[in-house]
Structures are given as structure tokens and as C-alpha cells.
Amino acid sequence: MKLNDLQKAKDKAHRDLQLAKAKAAELQRKAKTAKAIAEQARLNQKQARKAAKQAKHLALAAEEHARDQLRVWEKAQKHLDKVIKKAAKANACKAKRPAATAAAPTPTSPPS
Secondary structure, eight states: OHHHHHHHHHHHHHHHHHHHHHHHHHHHHHHHHHHHHHHHHHHHHHHHHHHHHHHHHHHHHHHHHHHHHHHHHHHHHHHHHHHHHHHHHHHHHHHHSOSHHHHSOOOOOOOO
């Protein structure tokens, strides 16, 4: 009977060993999957940081461009104001001139 009990214990130990191996393999698969997920998350975070840095750079460049455009617009506006003021001054001077000088004909000599 002792031999029978030993045989049963051996069989049970063998089954337990197989079960432990299967559990170890399952845990290794889960660990490998978790590692791959962590690596993918790391790469996603790296890509997000890179995209954020690039967006910040583009935003700074856009702001600089907008400032330059504003300066150009202000300069053009100032120049336009000067031209309008000069034109208004010229028109005012023309209005003050007497109209008689334009209406009086200049004497010309008769053709010979």
C-alpha cells in the first residue's frame, strides 16, 4: 500500500509541476505583453513630447511672423497717412489760388 501511496504522490507532484510550468509560462507571456505595452506607452509619450515641442516652435514662429506683419502694416499705415495729409495740403493750396490766372489767356504774337 505504501508503494501505491508513493505512486499517487509522484503523480500529484508531476501534475503540480506541470501546472506550475504552465502558470510560469502564462506569467512570462503576461510580463512580455506588459513590457511591450509599457514600451509602446513610452514611445507614445516621447512622440507626444516631440509633437508638443514642435507645436511650441511653430507657435513662436507664427507669433514672430505676426509681429513682423504688424510692423509692416503700421509702417504702411503711417506712410499712407503722410501721403493723405500731403495730398490734402496740396488740394487746400490749389483751392486758395485765384481762378483768374487760369482764365486769362496769354498774349501770343500773330503768325507772320
